[in-house]
Amino acid sequence: METTAQVMKAGNEQETERAQRLAAMRSSGKEAPQRPELLCPAGNLAALKVAIDNGADAVYVGFKNPTNARNFAGLNFTNEQISAGIRYAQSRGRQVHIAINTFAQAGRVSEWRASIDKAAEMGADAVLLADMGLLSYAAARHPALKLHLSVQGSATNFEAINFAYEMFGIKRAVLPRVLTLAQIEQVIQNTSVEIETFGFGSLCVMVEGRCILSSYATGQSPNTHGVCSPAAFVRWEPQNGRMNARLNGIMIDHFEEGERAGYPTLCKGRFNAQGEDYYALEEPTSLNVLAILPELVRMGVRSIKIEGRQRGPAYVGEVTRILRAAIDAAMKADYTVKPMWSEVLDKMSEGQQHTLGAYSRPWK
Amino acid sequence: MKLALGPLLYYWPRQKTLDFYAEAMNWPVDCVYLGEMVCGRRHELRTDDWLRLAQEFSAAGKNVVFSSQALLESAGDLANLRKLAGTDWPLEANDLGAVKIARERKKPFIAGPHLNVYNGATLDWLAEQGAVRWIPPLEMSRSGLAAVLEEKTGAIETELFAHGRLPLAFSARCFTARHYNLTKDSCEFRCLADSDGLVVRTREGQDFLRINGIQTQSAACHSLWPYWHELGIAQYLRISPQGEHTAKIVRAFADRIAGRSPQEDFASWNPEGIVNGYWQAKPGIESTALSVNEI
Numbered sequence: 001m002e003t004t005a006q007v008m009k010a011g012n013e014q015e016t017e018r019a020q021r022l023a024a025m026r027s028s029g030k031e032a033p034q035r036p037e038l039l040c041p042a043g044n045l046a047a048l049k050v051a052i053d054n055g056a057d058a059v060y061v062g063f064k065n066p067t068n069a070r071n072f073a074g075l076n077f078t079n080e081q082i083s084a085g086i087r088y089a090q091s092r093g094r095q096v097h098i099a100i101n102t103f104a105q106a107g108r109v110s111e112w113r114a115s116i117d118k119a120a121e122m123g124a125d126a127v128l129l130a131d132m133g134l135l136s137y138a139a140a141r142h143p144a145l146k147l148h149l150s151v152q153g154s155a156t157n158f159e160a161i162n163f164a165y166e167m168f169g170i171k172r173a174v175l176p177r178v179l180t181l182a183q184i185e186q187v188i189q190n191t192s193v194e195i196e197t198f199g200f201g202s203l204c205v206m207v208e209g210r211c212i213l214s215s216y217a218t219g220q221s222p223n224t225h226g227v228c229s230p231a232a233f234v235r236w237e238p239q240n241g242r243m244n245a246r247l248n249g250i251m252i253d254h255f256e257e258g259e260r261a262g263y264p265t266l267c268k269g270r271f272n273a274q275g276e277d278y279y280a281l282e283e284p285t286s287l288n289v290l291a292i293l294p295e296l297v298r299m300g301v302r303s304i305k306i307e308g309r310q311r312g313p314a315y316v317g318e319v320t321r322i323l324r325a326a327i328d329a330a331m332k333a334d335y336t337v338k339p340m341w342s343e344v345l346d347k348m349s350e351g352q353q354h355t356l357g358a359y360s361r362p363w364k
Numbered sequence: 365m366k367l368a369l370g371p372l373l374y375y376w377p378r379q380k381t382l383d384f385y386a387e388a389m390n391w392p393v394d395c396v397y398l399g400e401m402v403c404g405r406r407h408e409l410r411t412d413d414w415l416r417l418a419q420e421f422s423a424a425g426k427n428v429v430f431s432s433q434a435l436l437e438s439a440g441d442l443a444n445l446r447k448l449a450g451t452d453w454p455l456e457a458n459d460l461g462a463v464k465i466a467r468e469r470k471k472p473f474i475a476g477p478h479l480n481v482y483n484g485a486t487l488d489w490l491a492e493q494g495a496v497r498w499i500p501p502l503e504m505s506r507s508g509l510a511a512v513l514e515e516k517t518g519a520i521e522t523e524l525f526a527h528g529r530l531p532l533a534f535s536a537r538c539f540t541a542r543h544y545n546l547t548k549d550s551c552e553f554r555c556l557a558d559s560d561g562l563v564v565r566t567r568e569g570q571d572f573l574r575i576n577g578i579q580t581q582s583a584a585c586h587s588l589w590p591y592w593h594e595l596g597i598a599q600y601l602r603i604s605p606q607g608e609h610t611a612k613i614v615r616a617f618a619d620r621i622a623g624r625s626p627q628e629d630f631a632s633w634n635p636e637g638i639v640n641g642y643w644q645a646k647p648g649i650e651s652t653a654l655s656v657n658e659i
Contacts, residue, residue: 103480103483104482104483105482105483105508105511106482106483106484106508106512106514106515107483107514109483109484109485130480131480131483131486132490133484133485133487133489134485134486136485136489137485154460154478154480155460155461156436157436157442157459157461158461159442159461159464159465160459160460163460163461163463163464163467164460166464177536178435178535178536179437183437183438186439205535206533206534206535206580207434207533207536209480210435210478210533210534211532211533211534212502212503212530212532212533213532213533213573215642215647215648216503216582216648217647217648217649218647219641219646221503223482223501223503224482248647250566250570250649251566251567251568251570252566253567267533270567271565271566271572271573272564272566272567272569273543273562273563273564273575277567280539280542280575281535281537281580282537364536364537364538364548
């Protein structure tokens with residue numbers, strides 16, 4: 001296998017070249033692109049405030065229940081906390097989006113509908129939905145509520161996005177992390193729906209909403225429980241100086257002494273195929289679009305989203321601060337990625353490394 | 365209860381594919397799903413080949429359905445879908461874009477297992493768009509399915525993924541190409557070499573997953589055979605093609621539907637093992653019946 005370092009080096013060279021080319025193109029002054037929104041995650045009120053204070057244009061949050069895809073213990077908002085968060089954001093001219101992006105389970109659909117009703121009543125600036133039945137409900141019941149098609153809705157092409165627009169009047173779609181830049185541009189050119197893409201954070205290697213690896217191993221998936229490789233199933237098992245990382249008993253990886261042990265997310269473990277042990281699906285790594293920000297701006301991406309509602313306020317504050325500076329800088333012709341930005345972000349990344357993921361064709 | 369032969373998820377050489385379908389002309393299945401649903405780069409059979417097969421199956425008395433790709437990302441993927449939608453054959457929609465195209469052409473369609481229908485309201489919405497049959501999400505349990513059917517108000521048929529390796533995930537990345545240190549764009553079509561995908565084991569040797577191009581499957585075979593007495597909840601049972609023994613599996617299911625005592629030997633047909641935890645609302649990798657003969 002090509003080493004990660006090699007891949008990263010090649011990737012970085014490409015990144016630099018691309019950034020320079022774009023800067024040159026834009027200095028020729030063809031058009032004045034709009035500054036995309038910076039959308040930040042918040043797992044609690046403290047993180048929400050830190051995000052706003054560090055320059056987020058909008059923050060996305062979830063209720064303390066299985067209606068959102070980060071249904072982790074100790075995370076998320078009570079109704080009162082969301083209300084307080086909305087006041088904090090809106091009084092400063094910023095927005096709050098509420099993720100209700102798991103799939104309503106039969107017999108309990110009222111829990112999801114109640115969350116939508118609550119979001120509308122509280123004055124949320126938008127709700128993120130994935131379930132077609134819920135989109136239909138929200139469009140009919142709350143015509144003034146802005147609907148965003150969640151990444152969990154798996155809309156990877158303009159036909160799907162335009163259909164959700166025709167049916168439910170969605171204002172925005174969040175693209176799964178599977179498209180190249182050229183494919184994103186094609187989507188934007190073929191739809192009037194605003195496009196939101198991921199800019200930084202943990203990388204889903206699978207099409208969001210089309211992955212049930214987690215329930216295959218544990219019985220709980222993002223679609224049904226709002227979780228992936230849930231912590232309750234993780235077991236760290238020391239064995240002869242080595243650390244085994246298990247998910248519901250299944251060995252996801254093992255680490256030798258001195259080796260950095262990562263959380264056993266199912267798709268980021270080392271497995272064996274035809275006698276070779278390697279990261280068969282993906283390395284532990286984070287997505288980082290700093291190098292291609294001008295390109296995303298030029299294409300008309302409306303919102304850059306940071307992943308990580310499960311992260312603490314310190315993380316959210318730091319990442320928000322850097323992305324704020326980077327997006328503002330990307331509006332100017334002389335944009336370059338400041339080494340300090342990358343240094344700080346890499347330290348906060350999974351496996352201390354980053355990738356352009358599917359935005360860069362060779363990753364595929 | 366009727367049998368359906370699911371779409372071929374693997375990439376086989378042209379002759380093996382044609383031989384497989386020539387044999388399937390005589391199988392006791394009511395419905396055959398054709399077309400490439402995993403990767404737009406696969407082309408051992410061209411669209412015209414698939415359409416010819418569709419004619420032949422139809423002449424042999426089978427109902428033909430074309431499966432859409434689950435991941436539609438390139439302009440080519442969409443163009444291919446529109447071409448299929450322009451024919452007389454119904455579509456299995458595995459993506460919202462496919463639902464749109466079917467609906468625009470007023471084409472009845474089958475809502476595939478990757479559309480994420482977990483409740484009655486969503487199923488009703490799909491039926492309003494023209495869905496006449498649906499395949500529940502692969503992770504759905506028997507009780508979950510019963511709850512959806514209880515909740516729905518419209519008429520729609522149900523088809524269960526009854527036997528086969530579970531298509532658990534789709535990615536933009538090709539894991540087979542990655543395994544061979546190739547990129548997807550220059551993959552050399554290495555997935556042709558493994559008629560049942562590549563088994564991925566844990567570092568302590570437990571069979572776990574199966575990589576099949578951009579798709580990740582279960583290493584084991586999911587089978588609802590042990591729960592036969594509960595399968596009347598559906599109108600169709602889907603058998604997913606595998607490299608060998610598909611004919612014998614189809615016959616065993618058909619015999620059982622017909623009330624004959626089937627000559628089954630799943631231990632040899634699926635030596636990778638049988639799982640069915642999902643049906644019991646457990647992890648999909650679990651086998652809730654100790655042996656296929658137990659119930």
